[in-house]
Amino acid sequence: MIIGLTGSIASGKSTVAKMMKELGLPIVDADVVARVVVEPGTETLGIIAQNFGEDILLEDGNLNRAKLGDIIFHEPAKRKILNDIMHPAIRAEMIRQRDALLAAGEKHVVMDIPLLFESKLQHFVERILVVSVKEEVQLQRLMERNALSKEDALARIHSQLPVSVKEKGAHAVIYNNEKLEQTKEQLEKILTHWEVI
Ligand SMILES: CC(C)(COP(=O)(O)OP(=O)(O)OC[C@H]1O[C@@H](n2cnc3c(N)ncnc32)[C@H](O)[C@@H]1O)[C@@H](O)C(=O)NCCC(=O)NCCS
Numbered sequence: 001m002i003i004g005l006t007g008s009i010a011s012g013k014s015t016v017a018k019m020m021k022e023l024g025l026p027i028v029d030a031d032v033v034a035r036v037v038v039e040p041g042t043e044t045l046g047i048i049a050q051n052f053g054e055d056i057l058l059e060d061g062n063l064n065r066a067k068l069g070d071i072i073f074h075e076p077a078k079r080k081i082l083n084d085i086m087h088p089a090i091r092a093e094m095i096r097q098r099d100a101l102l103a104a105g106e107k108h109v110v111m112d113i114p115l116l117f118e119s120k121l122q123h124f125v126e127r128i129l130v131v132s133v134k135e136e137v138q139l140q141r142l143m144e145r146n147a148l149s150k151e152d153a154l155a156r157i158h159s160q161l162p163v164s165v166k167e168k169g170a171h172a173v174i175y176n177n178e179k180l181e182q183t184k185e186q187l188e189k190i191l192t193h194w195e196v197i
């Protein structure tokens, strides 16, 4: 079974993915892949520099993620330009990793895709698991994790579809507002029901 793990920014996808990994499920992580496809020397990084200017690169040739984040989370038109450049490369690499895991004999693969709904990738997976969080908890966790101001954290949250919309498209929802044990309990119940653990 191919499971799509999604939710809003800082809702707890990586936290849940880690729990799934501990339960023996292999993970393909879109955020990790999104870093690989812009490593120095890649065609994708070259195209980003052409579109956003050479000063989007750090002195060592790596992408200046903080600077690019500042731009694209505040300007929807720029976000679309970046998505159009990066998403085909991210998708191709995710498919490659998924197929390698299946070829190696894995029965189930978890695809951690923050923008599953925004990019209309529902067809990519057989089951959709949404990690949901109340906006005040999400804002607090995002501000703390990324050391962001309230304004910058809200800009990131509002660059994605509301989690309520994602919940409606889910086969199952995990509510990650409480302690991690409660999140893990919900996860185990869902995976047992889906017969993947
Ligand atoms: C803009 C970048 C450089 C900022 O890097 P930074 O290290 O600060 O954030 P990171 O990559 O860890 O992303 C954190 C979260 O931001 C959200 N996010 C990232 N990109 C986007 C986007 N284009 N639109 C909406 N939300 C996004 C996701 O929830 C993601 O989990 C980076 O997010 C990026 O390359 N984004 C474009 C690629 C993309 O769409 N990634 C999302 C997964 S496919």
Ligand SMILES: Nc1ncnc2c1ncn2[C@@H]1O[C@H](COP(=O)(O)OP(=O)(O)OP(=O)(O)O)[C@@H](O)[C@H]1O
Pocket (backbone or CB within 6 Å): 007, 008, 009, 010, 011, 012, 013, 014, 015, 016, 031, 114, 141, 142, 145, 176, 177, 178, 179, 180, 183
């Ligand atoms: N139940 C919880 N209790 C307390 N803190 C939590 C809980 N779940 C997650 N967190 C913390 O909240 C932050 C966001 O969680 P996480 O990084 O898993 O979210 P994410 O959905 O993967 O984010 P992103 O979309 O940015 O990749 C992290 O700092 C994490 O440690």
